[in-house]
Amino acid sequence: MKTDSKPTIFTAKKIITMNPVVPEAAAVAVRGDRILAVGAPDELKGWGEHVIDETFKDKILTPGFVEAHSHVLEGILWMFPYVGFFDRRDPDGRVWQGCRDLDALSRRLKELETELASADEPLVVWGVDPLYFAGDRLTATNLDVISTTRPIFVLHASGHLATVNTALMNQQGIDEKTDVVGVAKGADNKPTGELQELKAIMLAGDFLQQVIGSYRSPKAWHNFGRLANNVGCTTITDLGFLNLDDDAVELLRSVVDTPDYPVRVTVLYSLVGQSEADLDEVAEYVAAQAKRSSEKLHLGQVKLVLDGSIQGFTARLRPPGYYGRNDNGIWTSPPEKCFDTLLPFHKKGVTVHCHCNGDEAVDVFLNAVEQAQAEYYRPDIRHTVQHCQLATIDQYQRMAALGVCANIFTNHLFYWGDQHVAATVGPDRAMRMEACATAKLHNIHFSLHSDAPVTPLGQLHTAWCAVNRLTSSGRTLGEYEKISVYDALYAVTLDGAYTLGLDRELGSIEPGKLADFTVFEEDPLAVDPARLKDIGVWGTVLGGKVIPAAK
Structure with a gap:
């Protein structure tokens, strides 16, 4: 001072x-x-x-306001056209009208396609979720109507799926012989164009790289900062930066540490794609990164991803699984390796934030934390279950006993609540999704988040969802899981800072x-x-x- x-x-x-x-x-x-x-x-x-x-x-x-789970992808994606279901405001304040059905989506895509300068320039768009389209999946057939020659890449709202057209599949060699988990196929064994989770999406090659490569774009970070300031956030989080190396840190410092940058940023090291890495070395590196933090840029924590998204049917659920279906989701990291992945970071005092949309994934992470604490006890480590959408009472009890935090994806109640009732988990489990009152009852430190760009950045909205629990159709989803306005504000200020280890400075x-x-x-x-x-x-x-x- x-x-x-x-x-x-x-x-x-x-x-x-x-x-x-x-x-x-x-x-x-x-x-x-x-x-x-x-x-x-x-x-x-x-x-x-x-x-x-x-x-x-x-x-x-x-x-x-502290947004403890978002992604600079929100800033990146505004470098491409938005075609999602809900109206959405970009960093400059322009409102993009939502595409409310497949016909509206097709019209928007055709307009965008005709605006491209060259005949071979790919069309890359984002924000779609087929779950809103009365059960119809978006397939290559829909996109081939737009163009049979121009590659088209559509990133879904969840970020866990994409749909591509036949031209792109032909160019990238995606066909009936492609044996990768997540490549959806029809009865004829031919790919439908839907790519589920990162291993499958990576088959899109250069088209995915257009998005991922922009992680190092100053414009993306400036977009991210403007969006945050406009909705009242002073601290935001990029929860999982791919390849967060020394060059990336220098780039971040050159943007975030400037006097005019409007927010503080916490950036986590992503463990996605690190299965072959020496995790002891990675843990050492991440712990050392923490010493490179400044008052505006915070480093030194990691992100692990165990499963996918509920609305994409790729999250891992406890029995009885998905509503009216006999399948389960996709493990994006082998569950049997969760403890071995966690332990090196735990021993170094590095907080691990774990993506667990489904309750089966929560079990795996809590088992790993419990085993790690038994082997090498650390007080106040603040490992955090991220999303935590279907966590049960017994799981919150375990979190309390282990000192584990929760970051709850309350926006799902509004954006996908009706779909969760009708299509993904059914009415009874949908009532207990995003269980903030249960978390408070068990004295869990919990925050609320948007997971931007999955839903728009804005902690007033996440708090509103926790307080009112209304779906987009106006249905109340879980009356007894409502919390007070004060408790919701606490979650997006002091407890948000707590989950990031910043509560001595912020909140x-x-x-x-x-x-x-x-x-x-x-x-x-x-x-x-x-x-x-x-x-x-x-x-x-x-x-x-x-x-x-x-x-």
Whole structure:
């Protein structure tokens, strides 16, 4: 904290601190990039000569929102056209209208195809989910209507599936002889064009590389930052950077550590594709990366992926499995190797965040954590179950006993709740999806997330989902798993910071912490909870710097 500068006292209509000692205030004093004191304006004047800033005199301040599970892919994909079901706003504020059926999707694709400059330029788009289209799967046949010569690559909303046309399959050699798990085939044994999970999607070759290669694009990171600031996030996470090497870290530092970059970023090292690596060496490398962190860029944690997506039928479920089906999902990492993968990082004190959409995957991860703690006990390691969509009461009890955190994908209640009832898990299990009340009951540190770009970045929406549990059709999905607005805000501030190991620096408005605030037009604790997602976001404060949202 700088001690040679005058404090700035920001006054506000109300400050919600997430600090039980001083839960509400009317002013916060900031010196440099740190919080000096919180209270009434007159109480803060004792810190000596100061500047009064009344920018927020009619606004509400909360701790800066922490999005603890998103991806820079959200910034990358806005470099390509969006063709998803729901309307969506891009980094520049433009609203892209959703494609509500296959006909609308076909019209959009045809428009985009005619706009391409050259005849052989591929068409790469994103955001589709066939689950919205009354049971019809998107196949190469649908895309061949658009073009039989131009390669077409459609990344699904979940990021776990893609659909490609015949021209692309011919170019990449995907045919009936292709023996890769996840290449969907019809009754004639010919590929349908649907590629499930990364091993199959990688068969798309150069077309996938157009997306993956942009991880190192400064434009993608600037898009990511703008999107975050516009929805009130001051800390965002890229939960799993592929090939996070020294060059990538230098690139990130050159973007994120600049004064004008509007958010803090936590970047995790992805273990996807590391099956042949020496994990002891990787653990050593990741632990060393943590020492290269700055106040705006945080490194030194890892991401493991065990299963796929529920809406793509590739998540791993406990019996009885998928609703009305006899198959299960795909293990994206061998479950029998989970402990061996986890242990080197556990021993180095590196937190592991594990993608577990299905409850069978949660069992595998918790078994591995339990075994690791028995072999090499570490207090406060904060391994985290990511997504945690179908976690059961007994699994939350185990999380509590092991000190494991949860990051819950509440947005699924709105975006896929109706589909989960009708098609994936059925009415009874859908009622207990995203079980925030159960997590709170068992004193789990839990956060909420968007998994952007799977759903749009925005913690007001994830909190609204946890509070109201409404599907897109207006159905209440699990009345007894609702939580209060305060608890939802706590989850996206202090507990979000906790899961990332940043709660000493972020997540509440109290002396000594970084001066990161989200600025609202209305009080989230006073409005009708049904309106929570619609509150206006004025902007943010990052380390004492005021940053209005784009209008």
